[in-house]
Amino acid sequence: MRTVPIDPATTTEPARPDRRLPLNRRRLLRLLGAGGVTIAVAGTGALSYRVYDTAALDPGHGDAYDPWRHWRDTPGLLGAVGAAVLAASPHNTQPWIFGIRADAVDVFVDAGRGTGTVDPFRREQHIGIGCALENLVLACQARGLRPEVALLPDGPAGPRLAEVNVRPGTPVPSPLHDAIGDRHTNRGPFEAAAVPRETLGELAGRSDVSGLEVHWITDPAPRAALSRLLVDAAVALCADDRQSRDNFAWFRGHDDEIQRHRDGLTLGGQGFGPLMLAVSRLLPASSRVDGDRFWVKQTATVHTATAAAYGVITAAAPDDRAIQLEAGRLLERVHLAATSRGVALHHMNQITERIDRERETGVAPTFGPRFAELLPRGAQPLLTFRVGYPVRTAQPAPRRSARSVTR
Numbered sequence: 489m490r491t492v493p494i495d496p497a498t499t500t501e502p503a504r505p506d507r508r509l510p511l512n513r514r515r516l517l518r519l520l521g522a523g524g525v526t527i528a529v530a531g532t533g534a535l536s537y538r539v540y541d542t543a544a545l546d547p548g549h550g551d552a553y554d555p556w557r558h559w560r561d562t563p564g565l566l567g568a569v570g571a572a573v574l575a576a577s578p579h580n581t582q583p584w585i586f587g588i589r590a591d592a593v594d595v596f597v598d599a600g601r602g603t604g605t606v607d608p609f610r611r612e613q614h615i616g617i618g619c620a621l622e623n624l625v626l627a628c629q630a631r632g633l634r635p636e637v638a639l640l641p642d643g644p645a646g647p648r649l650a651e652v653n654v655r656p657g658t659p660v661p662s663p664l665h666d667a668i669g670d671r672h673t674n675r676g677p678f679e680a681a682a683v684p685r686e687t688l689g690e691l692a693g694r695s696d697v698s699g700l701e702v703h704w705i706t707d708p709a710p711r712a713a714l715s716r717l718l719v720d721a722a723v724a725l726c727a728d729d730r731q732s733r734d735n736f737a738w739f740r741g742h743d744d745e746i747q748r749h750r751d752g753l754t755l756g757g758q759g760f761g762p763l764m765l766a767v768s769r770l771l772p773a774s775s776r777v778d779g780d781r782f783w784v785k786q787t788a789t790v791h792t793a794t795a796a797a798y799g800v801i802t803a804a805a806p807d808d809r810a811i812q813l814e815a816g817r818l819l820e821r822v823h824l825a826a827t828s829r830g831v832a833l834h835h836m837n838q839i840t841e842r843i844d845r846e847r848e849t850g851v852a853p854t855f856g857p858r859f860a861e862l863l864p865r866g867a868q869p870l871l872t873f874r875v876g877y878p879v880r881t882a883q884p885a886p887r888r889s890a891r892s893v894t895r
């Protein structure tokens with residue numbers, strides 16, 4: 489995940505034109521530096537088209553971002569689904585379908601919206617559904633609809649992942665609900681300041697699901713060890729051709745793709761500053777391999793280098809679908825609680841993606857044993873993220889509308 493085809497670190501290099509190679513984001517930044525590119529835009533037909541194509545000068549524009557603007561407007565269950573679709577999901581796949589009845593919402597998985605070898609056991613996919621379920625519950629409560637959730641109401645192999653029955657009640661607004669429209673994954677740098685332990689404790693809240701826990705890794709030595717593991721996992725994922733391709737498949741490099749699909753990963757979600765973001769949007773996309781290289785570098789020099797703390801959600805039974813749905817609900821609550829306190833959160837799941845891939849391919853496990861050394865005995869990792877105070881505000885990711893994912 490998280491591929492993006494430019495390399496800001498190269499912007500300070502001196503200009504060394506090489507006309508044999510096609511110009512792409514990476515090369516033009518090398519040649520000109522960021523300031524020069526914005527000047528070049530004004531007088532170049534091709535780049536002017538790119539301004540239009542990537543909507544570089546108006547990030548977050550268009551119908552693809554409408555669900556963020558109107559999520560409070562619609563009443564009733566359709567409105568609650570409008571809040572559900574703003575939840576986090578792996579690679580922004582939005583793998584959900586909702587069935588609205590008079591006094592209930594059924595939640596289904598859209599199995600075609602997966603990430604292949606990045607998530608071979610569909611663990612992350614079900615966690616993403618859990619995230620949406622949590623938003624749905626909070627939005628029902630805020631609308632005076634008292635929700636009652638049944639997970640896997642048709643059994644573990646049945647079609648419905650959840651059934652949310654509602655009864656009329658009084659509206660129960662909450663800070664978590666109010667944060668739904670401001671929650672975004674922040675892949676930019678974080679400040680050096682630590683997040684106080686007390687605040688971390690508040691983010692985790694209390695899980696009432698047995699075996700599900702949030703662990704905080706704050707001390708320098710284990711934090712450094714987890715940082716190394718995250719970088720190694722990013723390198724291994726990129727070296728695995730199938731995983732690298734499946735990872736890249738959800739990258740939307742052009743505005744027309746974003747507006748058409750309204751899903752996936754975009755340049756706007758990579759945590760760049762405004763100038764770098766505008767520049768990166770103007771230039772032709774470069775290759776998957778460049779994107780992989782860029783992601784590994786960001787992981788080493790920004791993501792892990794500025795993580796104030798890591799959170800790891802562990803489970804006693806990580807393969808249990810109901811536990812995965814509950815883990816998604818917990819993850820979404822942690823992210824909303826962080827948002828409401830001004831704490832940024834960045835999901836970083838390459839280690840568990842490699843653990844699953846090693847299991848799928850039957851090779852000797854390497855990442856599982858290394859991660860286990862950093863966790864309490866018997867606790868199995870499901871999800872990893874970093875937190876910290878953000879240097880810059882994260883941008884919204886595109887979303888399909890509530891209507892388009894409702895039956």
Ligand SMILES: Cc1cc2nc3c(=O)[nH]c(=O)nc-3n(C[C@H](O)[C@H](O)[C@H](O)COP(=O)(O)O)c2cc1C
Binds near residue numbers: 575757836883885
């Ligand atoms: C189960 C799960 C796994 C995720 N893993 C990663 C990850 O490894 N790296 C990353 O940058 N984002 C990850 N994300 C965040 C998604 O990419 C993000 O939620 C999606 O792009 C939508 O963006 P938003 O959270 O800003 O709304 C994950 C999200 C979920 C729910």
